[in-house]
Amino acid sequence: MQQLSEQGKAAEKEWEPRIVALVCNWCTYAGADMAGTTRRIYAPNVRLVRLLCTGRVDPLFIIKTFEHGADGVVVSGCHPGDCHYVQGNLLSRRRLSLFRALMDFLGLDNRRLHFAWVSASEGIKWSKIVDQVTAAVREAGPLTHWGKPATTHSSGSLLFPDPAGDPRPAPSPEENESIAAHLKKSVASLLSEGEVSVVIGYSAGSLPGQMVPAFVTNPEEASLLAWNERCANNLTVYLPQAVKRRDKGKVGVVVKSCDAKAVVGLLRENQIKRDEFLLLGVPCAGLWENGRLAPKCFACLEEVSPLADWTIAPDGAKKGVVTSGKERPVAVDPREDEIAFLESLSAEERWDYWQRQFSRCLRCYACQAVCTLCYCATCIWERHRPQWIPTTIDGKGNTAWNVTRAMHLAGRCVGCDECARVCPADIRLDLLNRRLSQEIDKRFHYRSDVDPEAAPPLTTFRPDDPDEFL
């Protein structure tokens, strides 16, 4: 690696932009060929990688090219409607636009990443695009800071704006107690009636005030269950495995309304069936950490999940969804301000902020382990042939992992914030997820936590999707 960087240094004296073009076989590759056969003269800085379709372009390809020293990337394929595979380029349009929005949020200079439509007959257009992209990358300069801060003075902390006050008070201990009492009773009777074979709920952990997941399989153990405003875990993470493991009856899960949103994702992606589990909804006034309401609860309007099969209310367990009818004070999610603040900074400042965050990443993969929607049997980080995510725990590997995790959940993340809660390095994964959700809502008018029937936004397209292609 040292040798490589020495080579890099030598090259820096007479630096020329190194640009990788990921092009489709049917249109742009032929277009570039056309530019050659018609003797067009254009910038020699682009190296072509031929793919069958731009639909094949995984954001990881782009990450990899930057990791290996490219200063800029251009992805180019058939015009909308011309795809050899009908829709590959339209899916790619959604995926790549979103990826660029994310990279912009992370502080990558927008001049380094370009997309274009170039048909087989557009040799002239291709040569112009290459000139244009090369000029833009030249302006941005050599990319020497992939996987590390751009400036040397990046240590320390970034001061976010002070959040507004908590919109509502913490629930009273009496209310928690009566919910817990009804929960124990209901779970004991559901287990003894055989309707469920296991209930996943909360019980007290070994540290003061700590609440941890508990698996209850017989009615006597139901007395272990508890409920209060510190029950943070999203227990639906256990659901896909628990459903597979049970031999009879359903799997019962105690859920807050935010947790249950992940179930929408599991149903949508055919990971579980509706008749395999029972949701025990608890009326939730919000999660409290260190005496403050959790950010995700500020704007939450749902006291009980609309998916709940049972509502365990303070005055008794009731079938279906039952709310108290009390007015619920809400406020703007404080992350909106934090994201706006980050976006008000220069790209370089944002890059340094995120690289400092990623540099702390230990690659414990807790963010993936706690995520209900990260249900793949083998995650991309576990795959070694080819090795897309470097195992080295350094800036490059950490950037590849954190960006890929965010992209894999784009349009699927329901914002339960478990990844950010458990991160030992306090990386603001919630801001990455939320920024992507904002962008998906804006571009595709889609929210991942509402309709189990709606197709996830990156698996579909509309002909009139926003288009930023050259």
Added chain:
Amino acid sequence: MEMKGWRLAEKEWREWLEALARAGKRIIAPVKEDGIVLFRPVASAAEISLADYGNSRWSSKEFLFPRTEPLFSYRFQGDEVNLEEASSEGTEQVLFGLRPCDAVGVVRLDDIFLGEEEDPLYAQRRRLTTVVSLACDKSQAECFCTAVGGSPAGVEGSDLQLVRLGEAWLLRALTQKGEALVRGAAAKWSPASDKDRKEAQAQRLAVEQGMRRNPLLVESAQLLERSFNHPAWESVGQRCLSCGICAYVCPSCSCFDMNDEGNAWCGVRCRSWDSCTFAQFTRHASGHNPRPTQASRYRQRVLHKFAYFPLQHQERSMCVGCGRCVKLCPVGMDIYGAVERIVSMKVQNV
């Protein structure tokens, strides 16, 4: 032999560190970054943050056993392959402000990397490292060093130890390496009195009394080793999610994986931290995994810390009781609780 001790003002030890930094030593100390306390190399002693510092988010082991380090680099030239061994940088470093549990963690790393086979990269770094620990003046909810043979003012692994006595500080030299580090500076310092030493001892006893967990039974390691097939492991480990937080924040976990970063022409072979809780840790190339479930992997973690290691290393617990894994586990897995539960079941059965 009672080693030397001095009574210092905060300004004095900060000046001493400043001078060490000027002399070219790398000072690694607790600093605050985005709200969390971490060990980082500091350019100036002013960056060191000891205000309401309970313990760092993760241990300082990465400065002896880096998250990732190159072992050698390779380069193909024609039909030949050139290998170049990596050498660790020869900078002297001072690990300043470790809690005594983390200093014990350094000794546990020594057991592993300097045991039967010496690891040259680790050995080089270790030779150049001086450990200045900071005794605890209060315990955290997750702490249990006294349950595994440690103490809030334990000296195992420390070359020097700093003790906070209200506004003043007591600095004790514990090894020759430690004495060498204060040579010169100590001439201007006032020696500690018996009263200071007594005050430090009283403080240690007070902190020890505040700890919640009882020392483990002497025969725990044997009992645990014989518990391998105990059915309770299934319920102990069932909520584990198989992430690697516990291993990565641990001061004594030392497992690593090796990987090549590079291409068909040149690159580097690195070793990077790995964790026994990952399914991949023991997955064979055939696909077979001898530890196929979370429960079996968690059992391995507990037994390595509390049975296999102590049985091979004169009954010393590999776990140093810092409690980080208990506090940071996403699902509140409690390693001490697991040991206690299995041991008590074995005691009842025997």
